[in-house]
Amino acid sequence: MTVVDADVDFGELDRRGGLGVRCLGVVHLYRTFEGHDVVALQGVDLSVRPGERVAFLGPSGSGKSTLLTLLGGIQRPSAGRIFLGEHEISRLPETELARLRSRRVSTMLQGATRNLLPYATARQNIAFARLALTSAERKEVAPDRELLARVGLEGVADQVVSTMSGGQRQRLALACAVSTGPQLLLADEPTSQLSHEDRDAVIGLVHELGDELGTTIIVVTHQPEVAATFPRTITMKGGRVGLEGRDGAEYVVIGAEGVVHLPTHLAEQWPQGTLVRIEPEAADRLVVSRSAESEEDA
Ligand SMILES: Nc1ncnc2c1ncn2[C@@H]1O[C@H](COP(=O)(O)OP(=O)(O)O)[C@@H](O)[C@H]1O
Numbered sequence: 129m130t131v132v133d134a135d136v137d138f139g140e141l142d143r144r145g146g147l148g149v150r151c152l153g154v155v156h157l158y159r160t161f162e163g164h165d166v167v168a169l170q171g172v173d174l175s176v177r178p179g180e181r182v183a184f185l186g187p188s189g190s191g192k193s194t195l196l197t198l199l200g201g202i203q204r205p206s207a208g209r210i211f212l213g214e215h216e217i218s219r220l221p222e223t224e225l226a227r228l229r230s231r232r233v234s235t236m237l238q239g240a241t242r243n244l245l246p247y248a249t250a251r252q253n254i255a256f257a258r259l260a261l262t263s264a265e266r267k268e269v270a271p272d273r274e275l276l277a278r279v280g281l282e283g284v285a286d287q288v289v290s291t292m293s294g295g296q297r298q299r300l301a302l303a304c305a306v307s308t309g310p311q312l313l314l315a316d317e318p319t320s321q322l323s324h325e326d327r328d329a330v331i332g333l334v335h336e337l338g339d340e341l342g343t344t345i346i347v348v349t350h351q352p353e354v355a356a357t358f359p360r361t362i363t364m365k366g367g368r369v370g371l372e373g374r375d376g377a378e379y380v381v382i383g384a385e386g387v388v389h390l391p392t393h394l395a396e397q398w399p400q401g402t403l404v405r406i407e408p409e410a411a412d413r414l415v416v417s418r419s420a421e422s423e424e425d426a
């Protein structure tokens with residue numbers, strides 16, 4: 129299929145401008161049916177400026193999806209604090225959190241079908257996503273037809289989701305997520321099932337939202353081509369922020385108690401158990417050197 133390369137006009141929403149995001153010591157545990165605790169996040173400190181666009185990377189199980197659902201107010205953290213704009217969502221009453229979720233924050237969960245009503249049509253799904261908008265806001269957002277055309281679904285506007293392909297569902301889920309003109313868009317692997325062409329068109333739509341409304345955008349992805357379109361990357365490792373990439377340069381984040389994770393390509397040459405010396409060379413420079421002892425072992 130080919131995605132139409134038309135621009136979407138997201139309107140002149142008065143709520144324009146992105147929401148800033150701040151996490152302080154965020155910890156999240158899951159309790160399994162057997163009663164064990166799984167530590168999904170162990171102290172995430174993170175700050176994303178209003179309107180910033182960030183790609184979350186990292187191996188499977190590193191906590192990306194958990195962090196995204198916490199930022200979207202779908203789950204509450206076990207400990208720590210999360211701020212969206214001026215609201216501390218980790219403490220917000222449920223009614224206010226629901227209002228934030230339905231009008232200001234769009235979360236596209238991993239697995240497109242979880243975001244859609246399977247027995248409703250494409251058009252009905254978009255209408256449902258917009259249910260909480262006021263009538264004034266509804267006049268300002270992009271029309272259904274325009275959104276559906278942008279993701280190449282104009283031909284299936286009245287088709288029910290359960291008859292659509294995986295790729296079509298993924299494109300519809302994204303159309304629903306952007307349909308409210310959110311101030312924060314959180315998308316968990318939104319292009320994992322798409323052809324290269326569709327992937328580029330869908331990511332184009334995400335950036336268009338940012339360009340027009342100043343929306344803050346956080347996208348989880350495994351695809352380097354997708355990550356490359358974002359000025360900032362955050363790599364999760366073992367439930368923490370491990371690496372930060374900004375404008376092509378890679379930074380390691382010093383964690384709690386001074387823990388530093390080596391970038392993967394270095395970790396192979398500096399395996400676990402290697403003895404190193406760390407000496408300050410200047411105020412902004414440390415030197416890490418292998419000890420003579422570990423040279424002999426190698
Ligand atoms: N509902 C759940 N119940 C128990 N453990 C979970 C649940 N969801 C995720 N986990 C665990 O939490 C950790 C982080 O998972 P997740 O946030 O899905 O990581 P990612 O998206 O980076 O793959 C993993 O160890 C995973 O097995």
Ligand SMILES: [Mg+2]
Nearest residue numbers: 192193194238
């Ligand atoms: Mg995940």
